[in-house]
Amino acid sequence: MPKYQTDCCKFNLERSTDPNANKVMPLTYASSKAIENNPDVQEAWHAFRSSIYGVDAARSGYLPSVDVSASAGYERRNYGTEDKYNRNTAELTVTQMLYDGFRTSNTVDRFKRIQLIRYFELISQTEKTALEASTAFLDVQKFKELVELAEANLKEHESVYQQIEQSVSAGVARAADLEQINGRLSLAQSNVLTEYANLHDVSARYLRIVGELPLQEIKPANLNESNIPISINQALDIAYKNSPAFYASLYNIEAQKANAQAQKAAFHPNVDLSARYGTQDRDELGLNETRTEARVGIDIRYNIFNGGLDSANLEQAYQDVNIAKFQRDKSCVDIRQNLQIAYNNISILENKLPALDQHRTSSNKVKIAYKDQFDIGQRTLLDVLDAENESFQSNRSYTVALYDRQSAILTMLAEMGKLLPTLNVMSDKYPTLKELTDDPIVHNAENLCPNYDVAATLNRKAFLQKKKKQDNAYMSVTAMPRYLDIPIETNNTPTTFLDDDGDGVPNEQDTCPSTPSSTNVDLSGCTLYTDTTSNVEIGIPFSADSSDVRSEYIQEISRLADFLKENPNKTVEIQGHASLDGEKTYNKKLSEKRAFAVAEILIQQFNIDPKRVKSFGYGTDQPRINEISVRANAANRRIEAVITEV
Numbered sequence: 001m002p003k004y005q006t007d008c009c010k011f012n013l014e015r016s017t018d019p020n021a022n023k024v025m026p027l028t029y030a031s032s033k034a035i036e037n038n039p040d041v042q043e044a045w046h047a048f049r050s051s052i053y054g055v056d057a058a059r060s061g062y063l064p065s066v067d068v069s070a071s072a073g074y075e076r077r078n079y080g081t082e083d084k085y086n087r088n089t090a091e092l093t094v095t096q097m098l099y100d101g102f103r104t105s106n107t108v109d110r111f112k113r114i115q116l117i118r119y120f121e122l123i124s125q126t127e128k129t130a131l132e133a134s135t136a137f138l139d140v141q142k143f144k145e146l147v148e149l150a151e152a153n154l155k156e157h158e159s160v161y162q163q164i165e166q167s168v169s170a171g172v173a174r175a176a177d178l179e180q181i182n183g184r185l186s187l188a189q190s191n192v193l194t195e196y197a198n199l200h201d202v203s204a205r206y207l208r209i210v211g212e213l214p215l216q217e218i219k220p221a222n223l224n225e226s227n228i229p230i231s232i233n234q235a236l237d238i239a240y241k242n243s244p245a246f247y248a249s250l251y252n253i254e255a256q257k258a259n260a261q262a263q264k265a266a267f268h269p270n271v272d273l274s275a276r277y278g279t280q281d282r283d284e285l286g287l288n289e290t291r292t293e294a295r296v297g298i299d300i301r302y303n304i305f306n307g308g309l310d311s312a313n314l315e316q317a318y319q320d321v322n323i324a325k326f327q328r329d330k331s332c333v334d335i336r337q338n339l340q341i342a343y344n345n346i347s348i349l350e351n352k353l354p355a356l357d358q359h360r361t362s363s364n365k366v367k368i369a370y371k372d373q374f375d376i377g378q379r380t381l382l383d384v385l386d387a388e389n390e391s392f393q394s395n396r397s398y399t400v401a402l403y404d405r406q407s408a409i410l411t412m413l414a415e416m417g418k419l420l421p422t423l424n425v426m427s428d429k430y431p432t433l434k435e436l437t438d439d440p441i442v443h444n445a446e447n448l449c450p451n452y453d454v455a456a457t458l459n460r461k462a463f464l465q466k467k468k469k470q471d472n473a474y475m476s477v478t479a480m481p482r483y484l485d486i487p488i489e490t491n492n493t494p495t496t497f498l499d500d501d502g503d504g505v506p507n508e509q510d511t512c513p514s515t516p517s518s519t520n521v522d523l524s525g526c527t528l529y530t531d532t533t534s535n536v537e538i539g540i541p542f543s544a545d546s547s548d549v550r551s552e553y554i555q556e557i558s559r560l561a562d563f564l565k566e567n568p569n570k571t572v573e574i575q576g577h578a579s580l581d582g583e584k585t586y587n588k589k590l591s592e593k594r595a596f597a598v599a600e601i602l603i604q605q606f607n608i609d610p611k612r613v614k615s616f617g618y619g620t621d622q623p624r625i626n627e628i629s630v631r632a633n634a635a636n637r638r639i640e641a642v643i644t645e646v
Contacts, residue, residue, distance in 0.1 A: 027134045027223075030210050031425045034133035037211035041129050044122040051115040058111040061104030064096040091278035098298070101268025106261040112437070113255035119436060120248035123420075127244065130425055131414040132209050135407050139202040140214045142403035146396060147199055150192040153392040157181070157188040160384065177381045184385045191392070223409050225585075227422055230547075230593040232343050233451045233600065235416060239335050240449050242417030246335060249328040250441050256324045260317035266310035269302035332449035335415055340454050342412040349405035356398040363387070363394040512556045515539040516638075526556060529563040536560070538574075538598065538639045547593035549601060557598060560641055561606035574599045575640045576617040579633035584620055592617030598639055612646075 035041050070090040077083050097104065161181045168178045206214050229235040240246055274297060281290040303310075370387040373379040413419040420426050433440055512526035516537045520528045527536055538560065540553045549557070564570060576591030592615070599615035602608045625632035 026137055028423050028425055030133045030137040030206075031130035031423050033212065034210045035126055035129050035425065038125075038129045038209070041122070041125050044118070044125040048115070048118040048122045051111065051118040054111040055108065055115055058104070058108040061097060061100070061107065064094055067093045067095075069093075085282055087280065087282045089278065089280045091276060094275045096273040097270075098273055099269070099271040101265030101270070103262050103265030106258045106265070110255050110258035110262060113251045113258060116251045116433075116436060117248050117255060119431070119433075120244040120251065122430070123244035123417075124248065126426075126430075127414050127417065127419050129209070130419055130423060131410055133206075134410050134419075134423065136202065136206040136209050137214070138403050138407055138410075140199070140206050142399065143195060143199040143202055145399050147192070147195045149392060149395050149399065150188070150195040153388065154185075154188040154192050156388055157185045157385075160381075160388070161185050164381065180381060181385065184389070223406055223422075225589075227413060227418065228346060228409065229343075229416075230589070230596045231600065232340060234596070235339055235343050235412065236336060236449070236451045238418065239339055239416040240332075240443075243331075243335055243415065244417055246328075246331050246449075247441065249324070249331040250443060253321065253324040253328060254441070256317065256321040260314065260321055263310070263314040263317045266303070266313065269300055272299045272301075273297075274299050328448070336449065336452065339412060339415040340452075342408045342415060344454070345408040346405060346412060349401050349408065353398070353401055353405070356394070356401050360391075360394040360398045363391040367391040512539060512553075512559070515556065526559045529559065531567070533563070534643050536641045536643070538641055540594075540598065540639050542594055542637070545590065547590065547597045549597050554601065554605075557601050558606065561602055561608055563643075564602070564608050564612065565606075569646045570643050571612045571614070571646055572602075573642045573644070574602075574613070574615040575642060576615070576619075577622055577636060577638050577640065578617075578619050579628070579636040580620050580623055580626070581628045581633060588617055588619030588621075590617070591619045594639060 068091070070088075072088045073086070075085055075087050161178075164177050164181045168175055203214060229238060275295070277292070277294040279290065279292045367384075367387045367390075370379050370384050374381065374384045410419065413422050512521070515521050515527060516539050519537060519539070527538070529536070538556050540549055540556065542548070560572065564572060574595045576593075576595030578587035578591040595615040595617050599613045602613050603610050620636070623632070623636045624638075625635050
């Protein structure tokens with residue numbers, strides 16, 4: 001049996017003894033301290049250790065049973081020649097199970113599965129505690145900033161109050177203005193008290209979870225954005241491959257199946273090898289008579305009827321298997337729901353933050369402008385107070401959105417089973433899965449837990465695309481139009497031959513309306529693949545900042561899928577490239593999303609083996625035209641398919 005120390009969660013982190021440790025790695029520090037002190041984690045740890053002894057107990061069925069019995073006594077009887085005598089007996093019995101209907105082997109398998117269930121429950125509880133601690137830390141950090149905003153807002157109101165009070169005393173301002181600012185000042189004071197109350201509550205929660213109060217000076221916690229999958233389906237795939245709660249449900253099914261097999265043993269005979277040696281001595285009529293007896297043999301026992309107990313136990317075990325399967329399905333549903341919500345919140349807040357930031361910036365400028373205009377009599381007091389309040393609310397909304405997004409990222413990581421490694425939090429006393437089993441479960445998550453993209457069924461995507469298109473009109477068309485690379489014609493003679501993508505096929509018969517002009521096409525205007533094709537640009541115009549493939553461009557991907565089906569020895573890497581304008585890291589991530597979107601269509605819609613399809617985003621690393629212009633942006637923003645032999 002593997003030996004593990006009693007203390008489950010002593011983290012090998014020197015920084016945990018440093019009072020300033022959470023200035024260095026705040027989320028790691030808070031999570032590790034919480035796990036060390038959390039009773040739920042300790043309970044899960046001891047449940048895991050208990051399961052280890054359960055396996056040892058089950059294995060005992062393979063070993064012989066050795067029993068010794070002895071007696072010594074004074075006996076009396078009313079028959080025979082001697083009515084009183086001493087008698088001493090001793091017997092040694094050895095029994096070895098030869099066959100028990102595989103009850104022992106299935107019981108061992110069952111307890112091995114239970115041990116793995118407890119292991120994954122321990123990891124799940126550890127991740128849950130780390131999530132609670134990390135979220136509590138972010139909440140403390142958030143409300144500290146909100147307290148500062150509320151205090152700054154109060155200070156501004158106090159300044160205006162003093163100015164109005166002096167003006168009223170001098171007879172310049174009206175008494176009603178003083179009442180108005182007095183009411184707004186009271187509201188600002190109430191806001192400060194509210195934020196302090198919120199800070200108190202989250203600090204108390206932090207104390208409960210982590211076991212100590214947060215320090216006054218806390219280093220901001222920033223999460224690595226590279227941990228965010230490029231699609232919800234990818235996030236779900238990661239979750240079903242790593243979620244400890246999901247694996248616990250899978251091993252629960254195996255444990256119940258093993259229990260059902262063990263119950264079948266009741267319908268088989270039991271065969272034991274037994275050996276017995278006994279001795280008996282008796283003092284009778286003054287003579288010491290000693291008798292010995294020995295036996296070696298095979299004992300067979302087969303139950304014919306026991307009131308239907310065995311049948312009932314077996315049927316109950318089968319129902320327990322069904323319960324375990326539905327518990328697995330519930331785990332799928334819970335993961336899918338929680339991950340969908342967290343992932344969608346990340347996406348929504350990511351799109352809201354620029355607008356909230358713009359609102360905050362504009363509100364701050366308006367506040368300053370209105371204050372200056374009020375000083376020269378061009379704005380009313382109500383204008384100033386409204387601008388001050390809107391500035392406070394806009395700053396508050398932006399701050400809340402920032403922290404809510406980080407909390408959503410933490411929740412997403414926890415649902416995917418990636419929070420502990422991301423935070424670098426794991427007890428060195430925990431065993432690895434390889435130490436516990438040589439045959440881990442390999443499952444097909446796609447069949448067990450089908451993926452659904454809820455966001456794809458909502459109109460919000462269309463709304464966001466329309467908004468981005470309006471905000472970035474000059475970037476809305478990403479395919480390079482033909483007019484950008486040919487001289488402007490001065491001849492105004494009308495023509496009936498229209499070929500927007502410049503591939504030589506007129507629009508009316510072009511079923512692939514955005515094929516790059518340099519691509520070899522067939523009579524329908526779609527890419528022409530041959531045995532020697534190695535690199536093809538796929539004509540898919542993406543909307544600005546979007547990775548959604550519109551339906552009219554699926555035909556081009558269909559041609560690539562047909563080519564791969566006809567050539568099973570070939571693989572493809574879908575490469576995404578971005579224009580040079582914009583932030584480099586963002587462009588790389590966007591190119592990854594676009595490449596992944598095309599690869600996902602090949603796999604899911606056209607049933608191409610995932611092993612034959614890869615995707616990679618190069619961002620701005622491989623531009624065709626090394627400049628920033630409408631023409632260069634259109635040329636650089638592209639999707640390429642690189643085809644290779646297996």
